[in-house]
Amino acid sequence: MVNFALENAWLIPFLPFMAFVLIALVFKPLPKVSAFVAITCMLTSFVLAIQIGIGVFLDAERFIEEPLKHTFTWFSMSGLTIEMGTQIDPTSAMMLFVVTLVASLVQIYSLGYMHGDVGFSRFFAYLSLFAMSMLGLVIAPNLLQMFVFWELVGLCSYLLIGFWFFKYSAREAAKKAFITTRTGDFGLLLGLLLLQINFGTLDLVKLGEMIPNFTQYGLTASGLTVIAIILFLGPIGKSGQFPLHVWLPDAMEGPTPVSALIHAATMVVAGVYLVGRSLILFQTVPAAMTFVACIGAFTALFAATIAVTQVEMKKILAYSTVSQLGYMMLALGCGSLTASMFHLMTHAFFKALMFLGAGCVLHGMHNELNIWKYGGLKKYMPVTYWTFLIGCLAIAGIPPFAGFWSKDEILLVTYNMFAHGHQPIYLVLFIMAVITAGLTAFYMFRMFFICFHGELRDEHAHPHEAPPSMLIALIVLGALSIVGGLVGMPWLEHPFGYYVRLGEFEHEAPNYFIMVGSVVVACIGIFTAITIYLKKSVSHEKLAEQYKGIYTVLYNKYYIDEIYLWLIHNVLDGLGRFLWWVDITIVDGIVDGVGKSTQGLGSILRRAQTGKLQHYALVLFAGVVILVVIMAMTGTSSASSMLGGVR
Amino acid sequence: MMGNIGLEHFLIFSGTLFCIGLFGALAKRNVIAILMGLEIMLNSVNINLVAFSRYATTGDLTGQVFAIFVVAVAAAEVAVGLALIVAIYRDRMSVNVEDFDWLKW
Numbered sequence: 001m002v003n004f005a006l007e008n009a010w011l012i013p014f015l016p017f018m019a020f021v022l023i024a025l026v027f028k029p030l031p032k033v034s035a036f037v038a039i040t041c042m043l044t045s046f047v048l049a050i051q052i053g054i055g056v057f058l059d060a061e062r063f064i065e066e067p068l069k070h071t072f073t074w075f076s077m078s079g080l081t082i083e084m085g086t087q088i089d090p091t092s093a094m095m096l097f098v099v100t101l102v103a104s105l106v107q108i109y110s111l112g113y114m115h116g117d118v119g120f121s122r123f124f125a126y127l128s129l130f131a132m133s134m135l136g137l138v139i140a141p142n143l144l145q146m147f148v149f150w151e152l153v154g155l156c157s158y159l160l161i162g163f164w165f166f167k168y169s170a171r172e173a174a175k176k177a178f179i180t181t182r183t184g185d186f187g188l189l190l191g192l193l194l195l196q197i198n199f200g201t202l203d204l205v206k207l208g209e210m211i212p213n214f215t216q217y218g219l220t221a222s223g224l225t226v227i228a229i230i231l232f233l234g235p236i237g238k239s240g241q242f243p244l245h246v247w248l249p250d251a252m253e254g255p256t257p258v259s260a261l262i263h264a265a266t267m268v269v270a271g272v273y274l275v276g277r278s279l280i281l282f283q284t285v286p287a288a289m290t291f292v293a294c295i296g297a298f299t300a301l302f303a304a305t306i307a308v309t310q311v312e313m314k315k316i317l318a319y320s321t322v323s324q325l326g327y328m329m330l331a332l333g334c335g336s337l338t339a340s341m342f343h344l345m346t347h348a349f350f351k352a353l354m355f356l357g358a359g360c361v362l363h364g365m366h367n368e369l370n371i372w373k374y375g376g377l378k379k380y381m382p383v384t385y386w387t388f389l390i391g392c393l394a395i396a397g398i399p400p401f402a403g404f405w406s407k408d409e410i411l412l413v414t415y416n417m418f419a420h421g422h423q424p425i426y427l428v429l430f431i432m433a434v435i436t437a438g439l440t441a442f443y444m445f446r447m448f449f450i451c452f453h454g455e456l457r458d459e460h461a462h463p464h465e466a467p468p469s470m471l472i473a474l475i476v477l478g479a480l481s482i483v484g485g486l487v488g489m490p491w492l493e494h495p496f497g498y499y500v501r502l503g504e505f506e507h508e509a510p511n512y513f514i515m516v517g518s519v520v521v522a523c524i525g526i527f528t529a530i531t532i533y534l535k536k537s538v539s540h541e542k543l544a545e546q547y548k549g550i551y552t553v554l555y556n557k558y559y560i561d562e563i564y565l566w567l568i569h570n571v572l573d574g575l576g577r578f579l580w581w582v583d584i585t586i587v588d589g590i591v592d593g594v595g596k597s598t599q600g601l602g603s604i605l606r607r608a609q610t611g612k613l614q615h616y617a618l619v620l621f622a623g624v625v626i627l628v629v630i631m632a633m634t635g636t637s638s639a640s641s642m643l644g645g646v647r
Numbered sequence: 648m649m650g651n652i653g654l655e656h657f658l659i660f661s662g663t664l665f666c667i668g669l670f671g672a673l674a675k676r677n678v679i680a681i682l683m684g685l686e687i688m689l690n691s692v693n694i695n696l697v698a699f700s701r702y703a704t705t706g707d708l709t710g711q712v713f714a715i716f717v718v719a720v721a722a723a724e725v726a727v728g729l730a731l732i733v734a735i736y737r738d739r740m741s742v743n744v745e746d747f748d749w750l751k752w
Contacts, residue, residue, distance in 0.1 A: 609751060
């Protein structure tokens with residue numbers, strides 16, 4: 001079974017694709033059958049992914065040395081061979097597990113959440129298509145296949161955000177997501193082209209060997225840095241990094257399971273995964289590394305500060321996602337594939353958990369969005385309450401929950417870059433990351449206390465607990481959020497970093513200073529939240545009043561959307577109007593001018609056509625006379641040449 | 648003096664005839680007269696052909712044969728030309744070439 005799974009890894013993306021085709025073509029009128037097909041295929045993929053996981057992690061050495069690859073040639077021409085296939089190594093095995101797990105749970109959850117929706121079948125078809133795209137991306141052995149599935153993932157995101165397309169805001173959000181990520185993808189495509197031109201291949205393994213010797217391929221260090229940064233534009237868009245993060249919070253217009261699946265656990269980490277896969281490129285040029293780290297750390301802090309003031313559960317979670325993705329980028333910028341992938345995994349567990357929990361709350365509160373209308377939900381929905389608490393503790397970084405271990409790892413690698421790598425800028429990044437950790441704990445528990453504690457503020461609401469199909473997912477993810485991080489404990493002989501890594505494995509002694517420090521920071525955040533929102537010893541309204549300026553800026557998300565709107569309205573539209581003017585007056589002017597001058601010339605020359613036969617005959621005769629005269633004067637040669645060489 | 652008639656005489660004669668025909672074709676207003684001018688020009692060419700055949704070649708009859716061809720083709724051409732003139736006359740009630748200007752722009 002394990003061998004079968006390893007040899008036939010293509011089945012993992014193929015099964016959900018089959019489900020998509022079956023639902024789209026056959027089962028669409030039968031919602032229950034559609035859901036059954038989708039979930040069956042997804043669970044089968046999940047089982048296969050587990051088998052692969054077993055195979056890979058039991059025999060890790062072999063797969064770390066050389067990934068298991070199965071490829072076939074998609075098309076080939078001289079100088080360019082494009083392959084498709086599968087590549088199994090610990091990183092992709094881990095991702096396969098996470099994606100199939102979360103996708104399966106989300107599909108089961110959707111049974112309850114989407115119950116009775118007119119688009120029930122369509123929803124499951126899209127979810128399956130999405131799973132196929134993401135799994136195809138994860139398993140890709142070369143960057144081009146990754147790019148193909150990357151765009152498919154973007155398409156699914158568009159379809160699912162705009163799932164309730166009768167809502168104006170959903171349509172707008174879908175377009176915004178698509179266009180924003182496409183903006184970044186342009187850079188990604190350009191980066192891939194540059195890699196292909198310079199190295200002649202996009203195969204991950206081959207690139208891994210070639211890039212460190214880039215000087216042999218006629219590249220300079222600065223040239224490679226430019227390639228890396230252009231390539232990084234794609235992940236900036238897809239993983240919601242500053243300044244292209246704007247689409248992610250708006251993407252919450254989609255149904256909540258979609259938010260959990262795509263905009264928290266899987267799709268948005270595609271960018272992180274891609275950088276992780278091509279990390280060797282970034283490691284070769286330190287400037288690009290620092291760039292990635294700075295973008296990551298800045299995004300983390302930036303999004304965390306916004307999340308503090310938001311009043312919609314899903315918006316807070318969305319900004320928290322942006323912030324956590326920033327953490328992952330920061331880890332990659334420190335050159336640590338381990339820390340980034342580890343946080344990716346734990347984040348997938350607890351963020352999916354919290355989104356699904358938020359879905360339960362929305363379900364129970366009949367789609368009331370404002371958290372200030374909630375309150376005291378603890379007594380109405382106990383399961384949601386407890387699982388949500390686990391999620392909050394995990395993301396806040398309280399041991400032994402999952403988030404603690406992975407966030408600790410990220411803080412550690414950042415600190416090490418400063419302490420052992422002697423790069424002072426990483427100290428700034430480290431401090432930013434620590435502040436973010438505190439803020440994360442604060443805003444999460446702010447939301448938690450407002451939603452679940454106190455008294456219900458909206459007396460018309462009748463909150464109720466979600467159906468069992470939704471709670472199953474919460475419980476499974478809750479369990480994983482507790483134990484999921486233990487695989488990365490630094491005391492283990494073979495921790496997470498032994499399997500998922502780039503370069504040699506070094507057993508690092510646990511750094512208790514950072515461990516204790518991060519817990520203290522998290523506790524400060526939590527206690528601040530308790531003081532303000534649970535005990536209410538400090539009035540949050542007064543605080544907001546006191547720091548009105550900061551509060552307004554944060555509440556309006558630093559006016560980034562407004563700035564973009566202004567830029568588009570003025571700069572882009574202005575440029576458009578200018579180019580329109582150029583087109584209408586200059587380009588069209590030239591084209592019209594050619595036509596008009598022909599017309600004018602014609603209207604003059606047509607006077608020669610009198611229509612009188614005798615005029616024509618006279619001209620003909622005069623021509624003959626002239627030729628004869630020339631012949632007589634110069635001999636026959638010049639005249640015969642005028643007659644076309646006839647002798 | 649008859650014996651002194653040579654190639655030059657024929658050429659001058661045919662040249663004169665050609666000029667008369669050309670003048671008729673260019674200056675006359677009546678379409679029938681123009682057609683007649685054309686015929687005169689063709690016949691001047693025929694005289695040229697026969698004269699050259701008689702004086703400039705050694706006894707073969709190429710020029711004469713060619714002249715007969717020209718006569719035959721001219722006859723056909725006149726038939727077509729007259730038919731056109733009749734058709735135009737029925738339409739326009741005129742044989743004045745100045746009225747036939749509808750090839751103009």
